[in-house]
Amino acid sequence: MKFNLFGALMLVTFLLPVNLRAQSLTFGSPVNYLPHARTDKAVDITRFKNGFFVVWKSMGNDAVVSVAYLGKQDATEFSEDIQVVNTSQTNAAPVLRVLGSRLYAFWIASDGSLRYIINNSDSTFDVAHVNTVAFSNTVKLKGGVSCAAFGNTILMVSHADDKNSMVHALLEATADGTLRAKEQNTIAVSGSSDYPFVVALNDHTARVTFKGANQDAQFYSADYALDSKTWSDKTTIHFKTKISPALYHVFNSTRLFYVWRGDKKDDHLYYAATGTTEIPKSQTELPDEYSTDVPVSLCAVDDKKFVVSFVGKDNKFYLSYFSNYNPARWQEDILFPAKANYTLKDIVMPGSHDAGMSVLSGTGGINAGSINECNVLTQTQTIERQLKAGLRMFDLRVGPYKGVLYTKHCSSDCMADAMGGGYGEKFSDVLLGLKNFLKENKKEFVVLTLSHFCQKETPTQDIARFIADALGTDVMFNNRQQSIDRVTLRELAGKAIVTFEKYAYPTHSIDSSTMQPLQSKAFLNLRREYAATNDISKLLARQVTFFKGLNEGARNNELIRLDWQLSQSSDEAAMVCNDFQSDNISPILNGAILLTNVIRKHRSIIDLSLRGNKYLVSNVSAWIADGTINKRNKPNILYVDAAGAWITDFCVALNEMELYQK
Template sequence: MKVLKVIAALIYFIIFAGLISLHAQDLSFSQPINFLPAAHTDKAIDITNFKGGYFVTWKDAGSTGNIHVSYIGNQNSTNFSANEATAGNEESAYAPVFRVVNNHIYALWLSTDGSLKYMINNSDTSFNTESIHTLSFNTPAKLRSGITASTVDGRLVIASHTDSKYDMAIAVIDADDNGILKPADLQTIPGKKSGEYPFVVTLSTNIIRICYKSSSDQGVYYSDFDPVAKTWSADVRVGKSKTQVSPAVYHSFNTTRLFYIWKGYKQDNHLYYATETEQGRPNNERVLPDFFTTTNPVSICTVDDKKFILAFVGMDKKLYLSYFTNYNPARWMEDFLFPAKGNLTLKDIVIPGSHDAGMSALNGTGGAQAGSINPCNTLTQTQNIGSQLNAGLRMFDLRVGKYKNQFYIKHSSSDCMGDAIGGGYGERFNDILDSVKTFLDHHKKEFIILTFSHFCPTEASASNVADSIVSVLGKDHIYNNKGKSIDQIKLNDLAGKVLIAFEKYSYPDKMIDSNSMADAGKTFLNFRRKYAATNQITNLVAAEEQFFTSMKDGVSKNDLIRLDWQLTQSSEEAALVCNDFQNEDLNPVINSVMLLTNVIKKNQSITDLAISGNKYIIAKVNEWIKAGIINKNNKPNIVYVDAAGAWITDYCIQLNSKPVYN
């Protein structure tokens, strides 16, 4: 099929990459997702970045299979359809690869007759699949097992395995003005034996490094080739590595740092990796979690100096992607704000925020229509607050209610659940406070903002909630402003603390102070924000653009500007969406109305709306900054979203490096 509909998967990858942020030593990564559901292969896949857009290539499963290439969009894309094409009737027994050389992107593969074939892109998003070329070698040769490619001095480098049992080969190839590859010399790599093809990467010194599995002890080795002197360095083993297939080596994060990654030996299908600078010897191998398992080599594609993408074929022959960063989101403030920005204030930076933050689970329902409440019309987040803290979220919007004689986070149509049409209870409040305390105990440079609103005096009054907070967190963890305004509080003062603000309520000693949400307010903290109250992205974008335009000349000293980016269900949708239509507590007429409403209007859950809406935020904010709609006077201090995760932390880190924040 020419166009694969992969909207949900690509949103999770491109926009929500890092949604579940895990950590292994010096790298953080997201849980892998199957991003092209219709594709299957039994060989490696390759992914590459071409002018900010991403391409993937693979062969069909089987002894031989057709060659596929698919453009899957760019990082800030709002159009999530994959443009897939097949290389005519071409087939291969081995994995195809990409390589970007100058302004061309090549898709290369080994044909069934052992020749090397390729096609070239005809736009930034597609290939000329009707023009298949064959690379000629000056001495006829057949290649097998697979190929990898790199560039050196603007020339293509390919590495492969010859038709003999243990010999590997390398070629440096020129291209004409149209990108057509010229005949080349294929050189057998002397003194190095492997039953598999090697991976190739070019070092910053224009020395070519191959990484391969030794045929003698199955270890992962590398060796360097000087293409001018035509000499090879001695072999170096990567730690105590041992593998069954070709090990991969890539530059990661657009630096001189190299990333070696390989599958385990024999039946061990876990992925192991080691990282080191080009001149360093990688010894400290690490293993990725169980969901990174494969029988094939993997592919890496650099996004920028902080991120790369890892692509691999799962045990089910499906295509998976994971998003890697070279920083830990749990300590991003320590890494990116301190000490350089320690003397700035909250008004000078931007942090990621979580709307209705404790609603990642539904532990109870209430209100007159409690039976119509379900995860689809109540849940706003996909991770609990402990996980959100580790994913880098630092501002949390919380509403507390009482359920079964305990405090829980609530989401309802009224401040008091007894007066509400319906509502739900999410995470247990003490669990949240314990998570905050534990997090701050382990991260002395991070700080957190907790805001509370929608108090119901008969359920959970502001004073009772405040007492509970102080009792669990203790005064050492809570920031006391001692009468300072928000523009006077330095980030250094906040490190290791939680700043707490209640809607129109102050604790007697100011450990908890008051906040408001208005065009102007005399509280300790006033949030300037615009809640669009819409389920249409065009309405949301228009409302936020007008909001920032209205503040172009600046705001008051106690204002923090909050970019509220939520799509919300209409009241009709919230009452009817996502029920199973067989609820015994509701009469058949209501069940029938629910069914009809969902079928006709294609209603979406809150998190569905968030997933569809959040994909626009990066592109629009970048556009507004470029156009001057967002400037130094009105820049957002909190980016406040549903379905929050490390993806929004990553974007806030990018924003903090932009001129409007410096």
């Protein structure tokens, strides 16, 4: 089966990140993927040649195995290709394992034998040829398998077809990729009533985790030395589990991630992250939405993120991303203290276009009745949530609605003169959320740019006073006549730079900003190219021309902003959106983290943004590689609709590149 999808790379902004911080990990809410698939055993997900695969068995006894290719991390086109192994029958959870240039899918057949298939391309398996591992003595397996790669060898661990015995085998790859068993034996530690998990600690040692036998719910581990073929004594990990405790490498070879289900009626997931030489001594409980009866699967995305996939109580597939940095504190984690003397011109940060328009609180303009979520909403999270997702530059337009200031998005600066427009978040809520955020995160800093003022509706001086009163002088940055290229990140920590387009109010610590290609006397001039198109090819061409025209660099008071918005045509805004109704978004896994299926009846602004956002990472990366973007013209702001942690992830990666090093 193939599903053509539109969406944005990495974490889609329809997810509301939990952003819990424990054991240096943060994670987002789990979402359903492969929406039509069901299983009553564990799924396994893995990365192979920058593409992602998942394997599972169907519901019931003697069920068939299926594998799905989920696409590459930086793909701009995406499909889910499902292959069914029609000759497979299994009652156990299958598993994927990479060995050299090959990808294997293993499962235990109904007769207890170990079967497998091999990939025949970077995106498909040879499902017509099912292989069987021939063991030298009769051994029947059950429950499931786990594998770790060592050079040209796979160490397989499983459970024997009896009450308590765990078994292992070394499988060696031949020239054509088929596997032969070099040896097999019982795992020489106390037994278990479930199958174990295994990882390679180094080139010569493996670690297995398992639960105790029968009613013993204790969590154990043991190490196997491949050279001497000996097992260590088991180590008691002082937690209890009802199922096999999963064990994986994350981020690098020295970090291990343990994840298990609670005992008896406790169906929550728990995890611990440690070094390879450490034994977990504390556990972290995941929220209620992480609930399963079977083991979970992990897959590395890059050196900062991995995904956790599990089967929910409804037998559907769920996935969440985990990260080793906190998006809410990414500036502290990534920029301090090493880059404390850098300026805004030396870094890149994520920005939000029409930032306050994630909700529609009211409409206005001559044709107010034609305004709805389709043609006015640009974001999917409130500014408070965007702050927690790592957004640090916010474009705001403000106007009065029923006597109260709200963020706005309309076709003219003055709502009364506009054909139509909408009001979003209450402005006081935005400022209070920002103030509280900066008070709690004292190394983070934010840039607010306000524009599209209507003096006859609310004079700019009144807005300036409102902001100053709400934020307070301890939060608002006072430039003290400095140029922006002289202001260090250390000075900005815990502060908000607030600018008004073409206006300044020094007594309220509000500076002026402009957006012009010529010399500007404003404190901040944003160099940018707005494509004003719903055609991604035109947007790409305009941005290439823009960056090539900036090869001499930006002036001292200028930040370079990459404006990445697909805009609605007049027909789309006025006619296609007329009968628009909100519907639920269906989040789907993609190569890096998640895609969203936005195949809808109408092309809303959000639809267009998700369609366009998927091109950002791959194209900016390509422009860096070919020199279109270089140290002289590198962007300082990536400015998007449907902003979220996905754009923060990319900015974090960019800030660690040579391009952003002094």
